Every structure is written in C-alpha cells, then in structure tokens.
Amino acid sequence: AxxxxxxxxxxTKAKIEERAIxxxxxx
Numbered sequence: 001a002x003x004x005x006x007x008x009x010x011x012t013k014a015k016i017e018e019r020a021i022x023x024x025x026x027x
C-alpha cells in the first residue's frame with residue numbers, strides 16, 4: 001500500500017513539473 005502511494009505521488013509530481021516546464025518554455 002505504501003509503495004502504491006509513493007508511485008502516485010511521484011507521478012503527480014512529474015506531471016506538475018512537466019506542466020511548469022511547458023509554461024516556462026511557452027514564455
């Protein structure tokens with residue numbers, strides 16, 4: 001259960017980072 005939660009957190013962080021990078025690149 002802990003491992004699954006960690007995987008979800010890492011995926012969410014990766015998505016947020018990707019969105020931030022895309023926004024910075026657009027500017």
